[in-house]
Amino acid sequence: MRIDMSSTNADAPAGGKRGEVNVDKVTCDFSGNRVLHETDLTVQAGEFFTLLGPSGSGKTTLLRIIAGLIDFTSGRVSIDGSDVTRLPTQQRDIGFVFQNYALFPHLTVAQNIAFGLKLRKVRGAALTKRVDEILDLTELGSLKDRHPSQLSGGQQQRVALGRALAQRPRVLLLDEPLGALDRRLRQDLGSEIRRIQQESETTAIYVTHDQEEAYILSDRMGVMEAGFIRQVGAPREVYSAPTSAFVANFLGETNTFPGEVGGHEAGATVVRVGDYAVTATGQPALKPGELCTLSARPEQIRLSTGLGTVPAGFEPVADVTVTEARFFGQTIRVRLSDVNGSYLVDLDSSDSIPEPGAPAVMSIRSHSAVVLPANR
Numbered sequence: 001m002r003i004d005m006s007s008t009n010a011d012a013p014a015g016g017k018r019g020e021v022n023v024d025k026v027t028c029d030f031s032g033n034r035v036l037h038e039t040d041l042t043v044q045a046g047e048f049f050t051l052l053g054p055s056g057s058g059k060t061t062l063l064r065i066i067a068g069l070i071d072f073t074s075g076r077v078s079i080d081g082s083d084v085t086r087l088p089t090q091q092r093d094i095g096f097v098f099q100n101y102a103l104f105p106h107l108t109v110a111q112n113i114a115f116g117l118k119l120r121k122v123r124g125a126a127l128t129k130r131v132d133e134i135l136d137l138t139e140l141g142s143l144k145d146r147h148p149s150q151l152s153g154g155q156q157q158r159v160a161l162g163r164a165l166a167q168r169p170r171v172l173l174l175d176e177p178l179g180a181l182d183r184r185l186r187q188d189l190g191s192e193i194r195r196i197q198q199e200s201e202t203t204a205i206y207v208t209h210d211q212e213e214a215y216i217l218s219d220r221m222g223v224m225e226a227g228f229i230r231q232v233g234a235p236r237e238v239y240s241a242p243t244s245a246f247v248a249n250f251l252g253e254t255n256t257f258p259g260e261v262g263g264h265e266a267g268a269t270v271v272r273v274g275d276y277a278v279t280a281t282g283q284p285a286l287k288p289g290e291l292c293t294l295s296a297r298p299e300q301i302r303l304s305t306g307l308g309t310v311p312a313g314f315e316p317v318a319d320v321t322v323t324e325a326r327f328f329g330q331t332i333r334v335r336l337s338d339v340n341g342s343y344l345v346d347l348d349s350s351d352s353i354p355e356p357g358a359p360a361v362m363s364i365r366s367h368s369a370v371v372l373p374a375n376r
């Protein structure tokens with residue numbers, strides 16, 4: 001279903017979709033503490049962009065600055081090329097969804113959705129048509145006469161989403177909207193949010209600390225730490241090519257090995273780890289002899305019993321000892337260690353389960369590990 005986007009609200013800029021957001025060198029201080037540092041961000045019109053990061057990294061602050069809810073120290077926010085830095089929230093043409101649904105308890109689902117439209121003087125047939133469109137989009141038609149107290153958490157959040165979209169905002173801002181729901185519902189409603197965003201062609205900026213949610217939903221994501229956006233990219237790109245140890249670790253389990261750059265060949269970086277040499281990607285500017293860290297995801301690593309049994313296409317990186325092996329259904333999760341630290345490898349569930357104390361060789365798929373600057 002395509003939703004009619006013709007609107008009395010701000011129309012699309014000539015020749016394009018609406019809702020491009022630009023954040024330009026935004027700095028924010030609270031009581032003398034800097035919580036955002038000269039932050040730049042561009043979210044394309046129609047894009048689903050996620051701000052992902054640990055608690056306190058500045059995600060909500062940045063979202064609220066885009067919304068116009070916070071006075072910040074310096075910088076500029078624009079939507080569709082117009083500077084909105086000094087424009088009040090209600091004139092920014094923005095929709096919000098928060099963790100606590102904030103529905104009007106005395107109004108039905110349909111009345112909640114109609115509320116903002118009525119404030120904007122939408123009446124009669126136009127009002128009914130738009131409310132029906134939103135009930136279709138959010139698949140709430142059969143619940144339209146219920147009150148919020150008669151709905152599940154997931155249904156209430158769909159009403160909140162519908163209410164936010166009813167006025168065809170240029171940008172939809174969502175702050176941990178699935179935070180109060182259980183895991184299963186989070187996945188289902190996450191997919192729903194993505195579908196609704198795509199069908200309504202609305203730019204979405206979504207805040208979460210849950211990387212799985214970010215993967216499922218996002219066209220691109222920005223990973224935040226301590227008031228900085230550390231890396232921006234498509235989920236797969238950021239997962240497989242992190243540019244810092246923080247991003248590598250925050251986006252999932254990873255193994256790190258202290259190494260030294262051996263040289264560069266054919267666009268790859270050869271890293272020496274102890275007596276071994278591994279072909280990896282990233283950091284072409286590091287010079288031979290410079291210290292670095294090699295980072296590899298558990299699924300990029302194989303275990304073997306000796307050098308003669310390293311699989312084709314893999315390169316040995318460390319001689320280790322098995323410390324623990326556990327069956328996890330789809331995988332066997334093996335913990336290992338050597339003098340440099342501990343590691344994690346996922347084996348296929350059909351592999352044999354290694355015994356604790358057994359020696360093993362870890363090897364990495366060629367060109368799959370990432371080189372990071374040392375100590376980052």
Ligand SMILES: Nc1ncnc2c1ncn2[C@@H]1O[C@H](COP(=O)(O)OP(=O)(O)OP(=O)(O)O)[C@@H](O)[C@H]1O
Pocket residue numbers: 030031035053054055056057058059060061062209
């Ligand atoms: N009104 C405020 N006054 C003072 N400090 C604040 C205020 N709001 C946020 N902060 C601080 O700013 C920093 C960033 O907070 P923010 O809420 O943006 O983080 P977050 O990444 O969204 O975290 P969470 O996932 O826990 O919501 C934190 O250190 C927080 O304590």
